[in-house]
Amino acid sequence: MSKPVIICVDDEPTVLESLKIELKRILNGSCLIETAEGGEAALELIGELQEEEYEVALVLADYIMPDIKGDELLRQIHARSPHTLSIMISGQADLDGVSNAIRAARLFRYIPKPWQPDDLRSSVLEAVQSFLQDRKLDLQAKQLRQLYRQVQEFNVELEQQVEERTAKLGRILEFEAMHRRITNKMRESLDESQILQTVVQELATELELNYCVLTLYNLERQTAEVGYECIRTQLPLARRTVIQIDPNSNLYSQILQGKSLHCCILPLSSDLYTELDRELTVFICPLRDEQKTLGDIWLFKPCSQVFDDLEIQTIEQLADQCVxxxxxxxxxQLSLKQVQELERLSLVKDEFLSSISHELRSPMATIQTAIQMLDIVLQSPQISSSELQTALRYLQILKQEAHRETCLINDLLDMARLEAGAAPLNITTINLALWLSIITEPFVERTRNQQQHLIVETSTDLADLTTDPSYLERALSELLHNACKYTPIGKTIQLGVQMNGTSFQISVKNFGVEIPATEQSRIFDKFYRITKLDQRKQGGTGLGLALVKKQIERLQGTIQVNSEPGWTMFTIQIPDLSQMV
Structure with a gap:
């Protein structure tokens, strides 16, 4: 997909060139920038871009131009490209012209000349972001409409199949009413149990059977369970009785192939049928789809009667209809589950967008405030020592917030790679005890400065570990960082490592803080934080523990949390990956 295009329209070449340079600096290559010296040239340019299937995101136009005024130009552009946003930049526009542009061309913003760089920057970025968001929503709506049409077509196709099955019975006049009645009763419900019971009940009644039973197969266990039955003579109930399937028997070898059986001697010896007269006529019809046999229907009549061709044909067709x-x-039922899952994903998406918007805006607000304050200080003709210190403090704020924004973006990229399975493993063998002493060194100094105590305990029989050290280091560093952040002054942090069979168990335990039981199931969710535990108000991205969980799972390990009054412990179990080398 090509980049969106921004068109600048002005009859003064110097203004166009200045505007183009400013936009290139603002957009940093994210959009194509075109210029036109007048309204006619702009309309011709838009026509050419539309022929080449470019999307025009934004038009910045002067109001006073010799060929076409700005409001009329923007109206014509809006008529040709309704999704294109417009900004009028002019020092001579009257109220009527601006009103016309707002009414006829969805004017996004009016900027007076000479423009202020910050005003131009914010207006252009907001317009481009609005255009991209609108196009994204349009694409999603189109996909939803297409999906809805596909569902409708699929439902129509299924209904057509049902009608075709019913139409084939038109020539069987004696059984047409019965077939339609049973079929309609099956369609009255989407409940599987009610559908199957309706089939058994209606067949027994309409065909005046002694006994009708429907069994469902479990081919993995090679069993058939009586699920539904209708008895019209003095016979005991057999529902829930389980019959063992012998695939090599004459009976089931044919049923499993989708073939019906019609006989006068019951070919199966089972406690289920000991009360039945051996002289009954039985017709066995399989329930089979394109892939496998789902079950069968057993229909019994007195031995003096047989199932004629029309009855057999109707039973087989009803069996097909039942399937x-x-x-x-x-x-x-599957569609209901999918709808519930879509609703859940939509909720997760909304929560994610809300959280990421907050996390991205907060540092930017601080950065903007610091820039304004720094600008005020630096504009002073003579900067005193105290003002210089103030400026340096604002500069430090800028660095911190920029680092925070960078960390958030890096965490989001890492999370995306891990969730997509695109993060490669760089497996190597390490001396775990020596390796731990290296990665914990920065935290020794940090805990000392914060008046905390860090204790590292490793077992003497600790073997070398084959894994990806980078993933393990980032996970442990995050856990130790959180422990330092939430542990009160004077309390202890313990890092323990020991062998657990062939795997390694690493635990990080800190005292003086606990996680409520109601919060423990959610701490690995993205952007979820227990803010009341952050006594030093150090904040964070809210992605730390979610990334830790993904990183440990990438190493084929697990992580769990336990918390009791006065302490909290995270425990990691990771296997040795030497077999993957």
Whole structure:
């Protein structure tokens, strides 16, 4: 997809060149910038860009131009490209012209000449961001409409299949009413149990059967369970009875192939049928889809009667109809789960956007305030020593907030790579005890400065560990950083390492603080923080523990938290990855 285009329109070349240079500095290559010396040239340029399928995001136009006034130009551009936003830059625009542009061209902003760089910058960035967000929403709406059409077409296709099955029975006049009635009753519900019970009940009633039973197969266990039955004679109930399937028997070898059986002697010896007269006629019809046999229907009549061709055809067609309705029922249940999952993902997306917007805006607000204060101090003709110190303090704020913004962006990129499975492993073997002494060295000094105590305990039989040290270091550093941040003055932080069979157990335990049980299940969620524990108000991105969990899982390990009154402990279990080398 090509970059969006921004068009600058003015009849003064020097103004155009100045505006183009300013926009290049603001946008840093994220958009293409074109210029036009007048309204006619601008309309011709837009026509050419549309033919080449470029998207014009923004037009910045002067008001007073010799060929077309700015408000009329913006109106014509809006008529050709409704999604394009417009900004009028002029020192001579009257109220009517601006009003016309607002009414007819969705004027986004009016900027007087000469423009202020900050005003131009904020207006252009807001307009481009608004355009991109609108286009994104349009694309999502288009995808949703397409998905809705596909669902409609799929439902129409399924309904057509049902109608085609029913239409085939048109020539069977004696059974047409029965088939339609049973079929309609099955369609009245999307509940699987109700559908199957309806089939059994209606077949037994309409065909005047002694007994009708429907069994469902579990091919993995090779069992058939009686799920639904209808008895019209003095026979005991057999529901929930389980029959063992013998795939090599004459009976099930044919049923599993999708073939029906019609006989006068019951071919199966089972406690289920000991009360049945051996002289009954039985018809066994499989329930089978395109891939496998789902179950069967057993229908019993007196031995003096047989199932004629029309009855057999109707039963087999109803069995097919039953499978289709079952498929619809299961698709419906699946669609409900998918809708619930989409709703959950939508909620997660909204929470994520809310959190990331806050996290990105907070440092920027501080940076802007510091820049304004620094500008005021530096504009003083004579800067005193105290003012210089103030300026240096504002400069330090800028550095800190820029670092915070960079950390947030890096955490987001790392999280995206880990969630996409695109983060490679660089596996090597390390002396774990020596390695730990190196990565904990900065925290020794930090805890000393904060009047805390850091204790590192390693077992004497600690073996070398084959893993990706970079992932492990970042995870442990984050846990130690959090421990230093939340542990009160005078309290202890313990780092323990020991062997647990063939895996390694690493724990970080700090005293003087606890995590409520209601919070423990959420601390690994993105942007979730327990702010009341941050006594020093040091803040953070809210991605730390979420990244730790992803990094440990990338090392095929696990992490869990335990917290009791007075202490909290994070425990990592990671395997040795020497088999992957």
């Amino acid at each position: 289709i309705t079952l498929r619809q029922s299961r698709l419906y």
